[in-house]
Amino acid sequence: MTDIRDYCLLGHNTFGIDAKCRRFVEFSSVDELKNVVAALDDNDRPLLLLGGGSNLLLTQDFPGTVLHSAIKGRTLVREDGKSVWLCCGSGETWDDVVAFCVENGWYGAENLSLIPGEVGASAVQNIGAYGAEVKNLIEKVEAVEVATGRTVCFTNKDCRYAYRDSRFKHEWKDKFVITYVTYCLSKTFTPDLDYGNIRNQLAEKGIANPTAAQLRQVVIDIRRQKLPDPKEQGNAGSFFMNPIVDRSVYENLAKKYEGMPHYTVDEGLDKIPAGWMIEQCGWKGRSLGRAGVHDRQALVIVNRGGATGQDIVKLYKRIIDDVYEKFRIKIKPEVNVI
Secondary structure (H helix, E strand, C coil): CEEEEEEECHHHCCCCCCCEEEEEEEECCHHHHHHHHHHCCHHHCCEEEECCCCCEECCCCEEEEEEEECCCCEEEEEECCCEEEEEEECCCEHHHHHHHHHHHCCECCHHHCCCCCEHHHHHHHCCEECCEEHHHCEEEEEEEECCCCCEEEEEHHHHCCECCECHHHCCCCCCEEEEEEEEEEECCCCCCCCCCCHHHHHHHCCCCCCCHHHHHHHHHHHHHHHCCCCCCCEEEEECECCCEEEHHHHHHHHHHCCCCCCEEEECCEEECCHHHHHHHCCCCCCEECCEEECCCCCCEEEECCCCCHHHHHHHHHHHHHHHHHHHCCCCCECCEEC
């Protein structure tokens, strides 16, 4: 176990924000975690449960304790003729889990390839990409309750998953520390190719019927084309959520903005790409001080070098205001702003 005072979090957030926390604790087992929470007192609070730091914006030094899971392990807990159930430690890197599944012929996570972060965060955020969401794979979430130190188990239904959302982001925030997540994967490969430009990329490669490994590689290639490497330019991937609006709102806007993209959610709701709206507002490739909007993907805010958390805040609030002024739609950050 690691327990350090006045710890620099520069290496624990992909935005590359130079901020500190008063105390940093990393645990590698459930027992270690239980010992940590049992010893917490008022001086250790507030708490911040930190994964890979890929969905986080630090706006200042954190005045409390950061808890980080280093619980590893990928265990096949059961299987039947159609499915397998894989239990993963919350400190496992998510993309390593996807690669492991594809290599073993367990399917359903291919479209979630190369999403940064760790297993624990996948269950908090309900990560998603290219038409897939991890909520459709999660069977069970195990955690330790901070107040009591007891081990608890939550079903998928308990977590109330929604678009980039769960109870862990609301009434359960900082009350439970996730230790393991069990995913249910299929033994039958059923590719989902209808989101984004997956089909076009496959066609360019001359692939009509992709294998899971080929689909995973195409998703990786697309993400690398669109998203900057945090090691080269600090960022947290997609900064904003795509707003879901009533069908009438979309239809009225589509009359005004020819070719406005959208994705049907259900018979009464549509999802409008926030990146498209941001680009229409002229922000793609622009900067505000040391913070800017990526020149290939307007949904991504980047650290041009030496930006503070407040620099990022100033930029994203300007973008929200401009999008609202033009479209009367208020977009919201996907990133957890601390």
